Amino acid sequence: MAILVLGGAGYIGSHTVYELIDAGKDVVIADNLETGHIEAVHPKAKFYQGDIRDRAFVDSVFEAEQIDGVIHFAANSLVGESMTDPLKYYDNNLCGTKVLLESMVAHGIDKIVFSSTAATYGEPERVPILETDRTEPTNCYGETKLSMEKMFKWTSVAHGLHFVSLRYFNACGAHVSGSIGEAHKPETHLIPLILQVPNGQREFISIFGDDYDTKDGTCIRDYIHVTDLAQAHILAMDYLMNGGENNIFNLGNGVGFTVKEVIDTAREVTGHPIPAKVTPRRAGDPAQLIASSDKARSVLGWNPQHADLKEIIETAWNWHKNHPNGFAK
Ligand code: UFG
Numbered sequence: 001m002a003i004l005v006l007g008g009a010g011y012i013g014s015h016t017v018y019e020l021i022d023a024g025k026d027v028v029i030a031d032n033l034e035t036g037h038i039e040a041v042h043p044k045a046k047f048y049q050g051d052i053r054d055r056a057f058v059d060s061v062f063e064a065e066q067i068d069g070v071i072h073f074a075a076n077s078l079v080g081e082s083m084t085d086p087l088k089y090y091d092n093n094l095c096g097t098k099v100l101l102e103s104m105v106a107h108g109i110d111k112i113v114f115s116s117t118a119a120t121y122g123e124p125e126r127v128p129i130l131e132t133d134r135t136e137p138t139n140c141y142g143e144t145k146l147s148m149e150k151m152f153k154w155t156s157v158a159h160g161l162h163f164v165s166l167r168y169f170n171a172c173g174a175h176v177s178g179s180i181g182e183a184h185k186p187e188t189h190l191i192p193l194i195l196q197v198p199n200g201q202r203e204f205i206s207i208f209g210d211d212y213d214t215k216d217g218t219c220i221r222d223y224i225h226v227t228d229l230a231q232a233h234i235l236a237m238d239y240l241m242n243g244g245e246n247n248i249f250n251l252g253n254g255v256g257f258t259v260k261e262v263i264d265t266a267r268e269v270t271g272h273p274i275p276a277k278v279t280p281r282r283a284g285d286p287a288q289l290i291a292s293s294d295k296a297r298s299v300l301g302w303n304p305q306h307a308d309l310k311e312i313i314e315t316a317w318n319w320h321k322n323h324p325n326g327f328a329k
Contacts, residue, residue: 007073009036169252174319181319183326209281252291
């Protein structure tokens with residue numbers, strides 16, 4: 001009996017596969033390799049290349065393998081792109097999940113752990129954000145993830161699906177072994193962009209606005225190590241296997257850092273001056289996003305092990321300095 005990881009060649013998916021295999025689980029991966037990397041696939045996992053929008057492909061995996069539960073990362077996840085090409089997000093994220101759920105129902109597979117996002121909240125009504133707070137996404141990416149959560153809910157009502165949705169805050173860092181890490185093209189995330197400066201790939205980092213109502217005027221985010229996120233997926237799957245009810249959990253450290261603080265920590269880690277320039281705000285950025293993860297801690301027993309920002313950036317730097325072009329040779 002195995003866990004099927006959809007999108008297991010991507011950033012958070014590949015780290016989750018590494019943790020599942022370390023925990024002694026059998027893992028099957030399906031990934032279309034559109035944004036994932038074959039090099040990120042764990043050698044002990046069984047790999048199928050294909051797309052979740054392809055019903056015949058999804059059926060063939062469920063027919064070939066004994067799947068106990070599904071962990072679903074297969075989605076597009078760039079906020080900016082979702083605003084210029086929303087239908088791509090509806091197609092992959094929503095239509096793909098619809099096909100997946102049809103196939104799961106047809107094959108009697110009734111457990112899914114889902115990769116959701118803080119972007120489901122939009123502009124928060126307060127911080128730290130609770131799972132019960134208002135969800136009003138300000139971008140199409142967050143909207144599709146919220147709609148996916150609702151698809152699980154109604155599929156649960158009609159067909160008895162059991163689901164856990166994990167709303168991540170800012171995923172970052174890399175596997176402590178240095179063997180896998182973050183490799184997006186184009187890269188849009190703050191920490192990998194900062195580290196391109198000491199890597200000689202960028203002259204300076206842009207600070208998107210310093211006139212926010214925060215302590216130093218720059219945006220505050222809750223940075224959470226990718227391996228801690230990975231652990232939460234294992235706990236969530238165990239929770240469902242033990243009969244846990246449908247649930248939604250925030251995943252963050254509950255501590256916010258400003259953009260300037262992140263840049264300062266990267267300077268300390270790399271020993272590089274990392275020049276920074278203030279540029280205009282990026283559209284749609286909330287001033288502050290900080291998670292309350294008390295529920296994940298109390299219900300799932302989740303306990304992040306890499307909460308220190310310096311340690312997070314050290315693991316990221318260890319990956320990026322040795323893989324300046326990601327997985328490309
Ligand atoms: N930032 C800069 N300069 C850069 C890049 C980012 O100042 O060159 C700032 C952003 O304005 C933001 C912070 O750094 O304030 C973090 O930006 P990221 O792009 O790294 O992350 P986001 O907070 O925008 O997005 C993350 C996830 C999304 C998710 C979102 C939830 O990457 O998938 O949180 O709001 F949707």
